[in-house]
Amino acid sequence: MYKELFHLGYYKIKTLLYLDLEFKFSSIIKNIGSFFVYSLFIIAFYLISQTAIELVLVKYRLGLFLLHRFLGIGFFMFGLAVTTGNLIVSFSTLYKSPEIDFLLSKPIRFESIFIIKFLDNFFYSSSTLFIFLLAGLAGYGKYFDLSIGFYLWSFFIVVLPFVFTHAVIGVLTLFLFIKISTKIGVKLTILIIAFFYSLSIIYFFNASSPLNMVMEVLPYYPNIDIDFSFLQSPIISYLPNFLASDSFFAFVRGDNLRVIINSLLIFLLMSGVFTLAVIVAERYYYKSYLDVLNLKFSKKDKSVDHTKSIFDRTTIMNPQFNSLIKKEIIIFTREPSQIIHLAIMILLILLFISGIGSTQLIILKAVSPQIQTIIYLSILVFILFMIIALSLRFVFPMLSLEGETYWRLRTSPIDINKIVRIKFIIILMTTGSIGFFLMKFSHRYLSDILYTQSLLLLLFTVLTIVPLVFSMGTVYVNFKEKNPIRISSSQGATVTFLLCLVFLTLVIALMYIPINDFFDARFYGRIPNFETRVKSVNIILGVIAFFTFFISYLISIKQFKKDI
Amino acid sequence: MIKVTNLSKSFGNFKALDNISFQLEAGDFAAFLGPNGAGKTTAIKIIAGLLSPLSGNVSIKGFDIKSNPLETKRLIGYIPDQPFLYDKLSGLEFLKFTGGLFGLSKHDIKIRIEETIDLLQLGEWISRRTETYSQGMKQRVSIASSLLSDPDFILVDEPMVGLDPQSANIVKTAFRKKVNEGKTILMSTHSLHIAEEICSHIIILNEGKIIFDDLIDSFKSFQEKEFHNLESFFLEITR
Incomplete structure (x- = not known):
């Protein structure tokens, strides 16, 4: 056995040691x-x-x-x-x-x-x-x-x-x-x-x-x-x-x-x-x-009951839009690794929701405004991190998962911009809805002002992170890899994750003072000047979201039209 | 009907296509021949819209592929060399998906699917997920999806790879039927006897350049003058 292991290991290491140098500008x-x-x-x-x-x-x-x-x-x-x-x-x-x-x-x-x-x-x-x-x-x-x-x-x-x-x-x-x-x-x-x-x-x-x-x-x-x-x-x-x-x-x-x-x-x-x-x-x-x-x-798992296939359901959508949406849904729901990972993430979300009520009460009863700020920011970090995790896991591999079947889309009389727009709509709506759900539950006992601001933060985060992750997925596209998990744990995904962490750190750094002031004012019975304080934060994040969204959109279109 | 003018394409320093031009009319069945690396797949991919040319243009029925990509794609049925399908869709779902991409109505999709299932004899397997298909079955579904929109111009890249004799015969019959209906086919192949058997026109590429472009009869007459068979003639001119 050791001889076998040595032999296999030797060639494994040898293949790893070959440098794949590519002197292309990109x-x-x-x-x-x-x-x-x-x-x-x-x-x-x-x-x-x-x-x-x-x-x-x-x-x-x-x-x-x-x-x-x-x-x-x-x-x-x-x-x-x-x-x-x-x-x-x-x-x-x-x-x-x-x-x-x-x-x-x-x-x-x-x-x-x-x-x-x-x-x-x-x-x-x-x-x-x-x-x-x-x-x-x-x-x-x-x-x-x-x-x-x-x-x-x-x-x-x-x-x-x-x-x-x-x-x-x-x-x-x-x-x-x-x-x-x-x-x-x-x-x-x-x-x-x-x-x-x-x-x-x-x-x-x-x-x-x-x-x-x-x-x-x-x-x-x-x-x-x-x-x-x-x-x-x-x-x-x-x-x-x-x-x-x-x-x-x-x-x-x-x-x-x-x-x-x-x-x-x-x-x-x-x-x-x-x-x-x-x-x-x-x-x-x-x-x-x-x-x-x-x-x-x-046989049971692989035969498709076409009387129940969503492709046959009547719809008011135009045929191209209809085809693209239904294809995305079917492929996603029939891939076990997608469903298992989604189930794990939903489980995490449910665990979070089950405990978030008591965490809000801890914030309200906390002995100092600093502790209130830290716990509240931890909740925000969790939710925004969940948006990042969902995006990296499900949005990043989207173009790669078209795989070598991408020829079918590219040779069809369909506007590539339309494909990108459809994918954008799906991912923005899905991650936005999950984020909204989490924000809603995590602000049940907290002030309406914080809730409104958290929704704005969510909007900026979704408009920044989701298109950024999507476009990075198109830049680091790998049509040969069929496994979404390997795609979302590739080098490109790691770099994307780190970029997302930069954004997350920026959000928390910008929000720390307004949130701390808010809890401080509440704790000592003053009227918080929250709206004024977060105005500049919202402008900065809004501008970042605007530019990231459009740059990511343009990059995605360019990458979708690349030679294959 | 299809006019390719001064088409060039490079990959880094390698010139895959060097200023090629040719023209095909309705009802032509052209074989695209040439050794490995001659540029056949590159030319086909450019016409299909999968690669952008360095220079030159392609027009189909007067529509230019650069300025009217959607109109030209509507007229093309592209059949790739490797029949990549979405593993998780059934063959039938893949055909419905394709019909939708071409903007066909539900009614038209139903009729066209029935026709192509019949034409390519896809049988009961069509209801199973494509991940369970053999290479040959995948190839036939891929061909069916490309014929679904009833395109005027059919681009085929090595269609017989992985097909058993029965399947190859079904595919050849389907192509002949399309040509008889007035459709044009450009088929890349390494098989000289298939070219000889079903094609009416021969285009030979070598090192990115067209070295022969004429009717099959002309190709045969050249061969008959000096060579024993098509193979030795082909080997000589592509040497």
Whole structure:
């Protein structure tokens, strides 16, 4: 097996090492732009991590224990994202790639194919992530003035195994998903897994609520730098996210024994889950490959009942518009990865909505206007971030997903501008409606003035982000990639994401003072001068939205008309 | 009917088409021959509107492809070399989608679909998603979608790739029927015997230039003078 692995790995690395240099003006500009955006964000991550630590330790004086518990919660969410992302991406790399068909037709052990493809997938999809994690670690290490040993240890012994463990959990869940799907069907399996997924999130946040932690620790003030893990359930402390954050905590306190124990536990966990995955792959990978084929070609799933097809429904739309809209709807709803991801996002939105009522009450009862401002801005960040996430996931791949069938549209007597306009209408209305829904729920108990302003912010964000993401998707178009998840996790998508974060940071920076003044005035019984204060913010964001919208529209049209 | 004038196209330093011109009339069935990389697909893609030319123009029934792209596309049925379809649509849905793109009414779409299903003998598979189709079935659906609007000018890029003898025969019969109805076909192919069997006109491209443009009989008479067969004649002139 090792000989096989070495052979496969050698050629895999060899193909990765070949540089694909293209000396075209547009690609040089694209690469310089990417390099610039990446560098900017690496620096930003480095600085933000230091500022965040300073905020917790110096401004709010919450102590080292709470800082690392917050870090643990961050690790938990990060781990969930890695697991979910890996589950979805692994499906395409382990079951839908032509390379798998090639390898499976050769006399190679199934577990060797699994290991190579898993590692390929892991490093391909996580390389950008590691760059930013390193920037964050550098900020952390610099703040606490830690030695070079910390960087090596934290990255190779804690962070890398942590991320790897969650990626393996993603693949194991995928195996389980396929196994159950063959017994009870795909839809029911999705429901069951989504149920347990949300149950685990709810349990986690109930057991380690950040608010409860603060309430339990603050009575010990000023002795808040000691280890308060006895206040929590021991099960929670042994979750990999808290093992990781606690080992950071131990390193800062100089508790080397704890560092070694926690690192060892993380390493053992990684080895355990990976060994389990290899054993499962040895026995089940090929069978699961056949199961996936059976699910794909099952007659029930593939025959279309044309009496119910929306193409036959009478409509008042003109035939071209009608065809384009219906094609978009059908293709979207019949692609499992689109539906699964949308279901996960809807689940997140529902979880947000279920908790947002009490968060608004916390704002109203908060003991200081600063805390009110921070909680309110966090709500805004979540909603705007959701717009970004939805756009990147569903809007960015739109032109690429036309795929090699784009010849059909391009050779039809249809105005390309019309196609772009139709796509713009669909994406603006969908993301706008979701944003409106979220704003409505998150302002039920808050002032009407804030609600009106939040709707304006939503409008500017949708008009900026959605066209920007769409046009970037056309610039980084890849007609050969059929998997929307791989498209939306490509280099172009990462650059787009970073550009969106610039906008998000700008919105929050511009809104901080007016919002803080608003809560300050309310808290001390003054009449807030909110409308006047946000006027200039609205003008700036309005101008940005206007220009981004039109430039993105023009870029999209140009890209849609490119030679294919 | 279709007039191609001084068409050129480059990809970087590579000149794919070098000032080519030709003209076809209604009822012509032209074979576009030439070795790999001669520029056949490039020329076809420019006429179909998928590539923009460096210089020159294409006019169909008096409509120029640059100034009247929509009108010219309405007159063209383009059949690509690879039959890419939307995996998640059934063949029938793909045909309805195409009918809508050409602005056909629901009634016309229904009638034309019935005609093309019959013409290309698509059968029951038409109701299944195209991701389950064989290469040949995909090719026939792709051809059906291009004939759906009853175009005056049919552009075909290597139509027989991946087709079994039965399917190839169905496609050839369909093309002959269209030519008999007065439609014009320009078909890129590597198969000399298919060109000889069904085409009335031969255009040979080599290194981006037209080196032969005449009727099939003229092509054959050249061959008969000095060569044993079409293949050796073709190999000689494209050497």
